[in-house]
Amino acid sequence: MTAVLGGCGLTGGGSGDVTLKLVAADYGDSADNSSRKYWDQLVKEYESKHSGVKVDVTVYSWNDVDRKVKELVDAGKAPDMAQIGAYADYANKGLLYSADDMLSISTQADFASQLATAGQVKGVQYGLPFAASTRLLFYNKTLFKDAGLTPPKTWNQLAADARALKARGVKYPYALPLGPEEAQAETMQWLLSGGGGYTDTVGTYGFDSAQNVNTFTWLKDDLVGKGLTGPVAPGSLNRAAAFAAFAKGDVGMLNGHPSLMKIAAKQGVKYGMVPMPGVDGASKSAMGVADWMMAFKKNGHAEQVGKFLDYVYSEKNVLAFSRQYDLLPVTTSASDVMSTDRRDAALEPFLKQLPLSELYPVDKTSWASVAAAVKKRIGNAVSADGNPAATLAQLESTASMAENAQ
Structure with a gap:
């Protein structure tokens, strides 16, 4: 063996x-x-x-x-x-x-x-x-109960919950892991919830679509820019670290897959799970x-x-x-x-x-290199001096070249 x-x-x-x-x-x-x-x-x-x-x-x-x-x-x-x-x-x-x-x-x-x-x-x-596997929004039931909150169904509700958690001293109101470990997953969940995605309806890369630009502009301005994503810059926060922080009770909300249930339960964290919020209601597409x-x-x-x-x-x-x-x-x-x-x-x-x-667009032979580019660059889109439209345009150019090279 x-x-x-x-x-x-x-x-x-x-x-x-x-x-x-x-x-x-x-x-x-x-x-x-x-x-x-x-x-x-x-x-x-x-x-x-x-x-x-x-x-x-x-x-x-x-x-x-x-x-x-x-x-x-x-x-x-x-x-x-x-x-x-x-x-x-x-x-x-x-x-x-x-x-x-x-x-x-x-x-x-x-x-x-x-x-x-x-x-x-x-x-x-x-x-x-x-x-x-699929992904759901996990939330800390104890932190939510103490703050009198209900789990969010829309982006605005998520931001409002995050503000309330921050006011109560929660370290990571919403953990946004856009670090190199698995940024492509967090990115895709947010793109889908904003009505976009990595590809359009005919399977062509569409990183710089209006929906995707709107999604990352909202993340930059309404979550990261308001100090609602914690002390570590999203581009430097990896999924494993975010999961560990949730298990310590330091995170109010984050996206997670089934393994997070055991990690959290082992540390005694009471959690709930809901579908990913969308702009105006539950996201129409889940990430698998x-x-x-x-x-x-x-x-x-x-x-x-x-x-x-x-x-x-x-x-x-x-x-x-x-x-x-x-x-x-x-x-x-x-x-x-x-x-x-x-x-x-x-x-x-x-x-x-x-x-x-x-x-993910796994049927594309270009996907591996495109995913690597997402991991490397997407955190820049929400940084203090970041430009979501420019970052997504760069990724679209990279994806198009990778696709044409096949």
Whole structure:
């Protein structure tokens, strides 16, 4: 399991024996809950029912897994499968099997529709959604109760709540993490809530749209400029630090994903969760995030890979993974179970957001470089001497060049 992959699967002579290689990301935060344990159990069960097929899984941290897969592919040693953060670059180079090439019709039909669509390049699905999450606005119930506040439904209400919290000495009335760790997520949530987004209705980048400029102008003038986002400049505040501050009781409101529930509860913080406020009411679009499974053509194991992935995406296995890591299931069958099972009640608010969610433009091979530019620059838009329109215009230029270079 820990060995570096050697590349091609091994195919026996007439026996049909095949060893499939899978590189996967680790969703755990310790050895006790490493994804390695999940895959060990799943593979053990699969191999016991499918003689002649072995599955060799190597698990890497999220810090390393995308790079490791790229190194293997560049060396001509692509694994049979990779479960990582993006698929479009490999699909664009013609290296991947399509879903039609390998999966059963029932497995394909079970994917949540917007996730299946996000896995398409030019109308063909190459990226198989593996895990998903949505984001909600978390608020500190104790701080809100002490200040006599109700959770906001509009931007103006959010600003008013933040002013009231600041008056009571709350360190971060609204935590706005636009630092390099995950600025692209916070940015997208705000753009969607303002009626914009990274792309327009036909999928073309539109960073400098009027809606996006209005959104960041409001953030700069009505939140950051009024001192409502705390002592750390948004461009220097990372998500992990914002989550930690929320768990200490220092944050009134911030956007968060399901893992924040455990972080906050562990520190005894009482929290509530509501949909992201919009300009005049609840945001019409939620932000979703998905990670991806893909299968490489290199070793020619479409049939064996397809049967294994049919098993991976069975209701039982999707539910087990989602529950283990507080993630949302990517299949309709598992979502239906989760939405009615009491043990999954904590995830229900996030699950309700999934059908409304919009994902990063992961079908674009340019997205990785564009996301890096967002992480680097977007904090400047809300700085004291920042210019939201100019920053967004720069990002639009960067995105257009990256797209045209593909």
